Amino acid sequence: MCGQPAGAAADGLKAMFKESEIIVSSRLRLARNVKDFPFPGWASEKERVDMCGMLRAALDKTNALKGSLFVDMAQLQDTERDLLKERHLISNELSERGQGSGLVVSVDEQMAIMINEEDHLRMQMISVGQKLPEAWERLNALDSELENQVEYAFSPRLGYITACPSNVGTGLRASVMLHLPGLKLQEEVEPAINGLEKLGLAVRGLWGEGSEAWGNMFQVSNLSSLGESEEAIIAGMLRTIEEIVGHEGNARARLLESKKTFLLDQVGRALGVLRNARILSSREAIELLSLLRLGAEMDVVKHVDTGDVSQLMLLTQPGHLQKIVETTLEAQERDEMRAAMIRRRLGGAVVEE
């Protein structure tokens, strides 16, 4: 799909790289609608408010969401919307909704149910690393509990009915967020993405549909949810992901093997700027943190924790920064606060000599 394997040595090295470092997170979502009610885009505000109240009550009664938190979209500040988006708990689309739309978040923040986004229900399971089979079990349990209370729009021929035809059938979308800095440094990202797209998968950027791949983060998801069982969709996805993880591992092994100086240069420059800049945009920060994360995972950067680096990728986003100081900041203020936070947190990191 991309590049050539570099022989037995590279195959040996490949085992060094943990799948869990390349698959940053995984997400499953089920789209469901209530029978005989208009989709949110066609409903009146009153209908949406009623639907939201009804679904909130139904979700509240499930064991899966015991003790969950309800967020009314109409009550949110811009900063709070940004924060939820940065955590990937809500979509761009829900973040623009107000009255009659809401979010239910489980205690562990792994389940996030969007009410009246494009469909009445968008039930999501979000996990760190690749945990699609476990996530499916939990999501399926919630779906079954809910089906006892709510009659879904369902066609025996097509499956679950959704606002957009692309979700009809299982209503399932499985996605994983992949961190592919090795392929990027080897200039092999394009062929890898083309390969995934030929296999019927969608590749998007860090912030979903239409966004760019900031920080070498690529969201890969299935396009079709019709004609296959949920288990088959997930299994197909996992096979493809395993392959791309192998390519990324291989790209990293070849960097160590034959482009070590280039690797140290790229990682060193990133660390040098992160430790010394006073003004950093969120885009630049995430690009540089991506390279630093690669360096930490490949053990060429010392005295830095990969967990710290991935936390910084999230904490330095606009919504999170503003949440920390509990006030609205201008872009320039955010850029300075971001740089100061990163400088402080990466104080001891050095690249190997």
Add this chain to the structure above:
Amino acid sequence: MCGQPAGAAADGLKAMFKESEIIVSSRLRLARNVKDFPFPGWASEKERVDMCGMLRAALDKTNALKGSLFVDMAQLQDTERDLLKERHLISNELSERGQGSGLVVSVDEQMAIMINEEDHLRMQMISVGQKLPEAWERLNALDSELENQVEYAFSPRLGYITACPSNVGTGLRASVMLHLPGLKLQEEVEPAINGLEKLGLAVRGLWGEGSEAWGNMFQVSNLSSLGESEEAIIAGMLRTIEEIVGHEGNARARLLESKKTFLLDQVGRALGVLRNARILSSREAIELLSLLRLGAEMDVVKHVDTGDVSQLMLLTQPGHLQKIVETTLEAQERDEMRAAMIRRRLGGAVVEE
């Protein structure tokens, strides 16, 4: 000529900046030709070889050049030519000459006489900082000593005759190398250069005619050498230079006063890359060293010596690098050696908190 003064505070701060830091070096050169002999471009190889031998002997007899070194251009390796160019001892044009061209260098390396460049003689005085009046005294003394031995091509109406009409008259060109990173960061370089050009001065890059201003280095020189005395040419030049030095000082003062974070960001990023890169081109190195030099001169970078920084600007050039290892290096090898040398030398430098 460029920007607006920023009031009394800036005027006060301006005094902090030493002229000697902004005027990196100064150079005087006299063009002379021997009467009744063809210019080098029109002479046969035999004529050039004879002329070179005759002038070398004459120069050797002067007090000004006692103990000087003669370099035969026909005997030089490419690396040695680069080295002489990087030290500004020879021009691009002389570096391309062979048989019948040469260079006489004084013991202190401040006088460099090019034989059979465009003219029979190009006598240069090169000084650190601004020392044009002193340089003129020394150069004038050499010229007088030589005139006792050699009959120059001279017209009572025009003055000294030269191969190119632009040098006819005094044959004098005065230049100073200015380091203008403050104006660059304030985006005021363009108007400053336009102002100098309107005053009849030529502005060139670090490597002379046709070159770009690497590392914010600008070579400013007089265009006309006709119709004014040598002293008047030098005095006029000094008045203009004083003005531009004032503008640079003012630009630096305003950076400290109202753009301190931006200044620390730019200087910090430069230091961060210099201390961490493993591959550095000579262009990138000189650009980053220019910013570091600014930081050191403005005392926002600690534990770094400005002399070390300007020495690195020279030592990391291709000819100097190859001289150190006494061998020819590929571009990639030079880029790695350059980065390693800089990393080692700047080990302790930090930007103020």
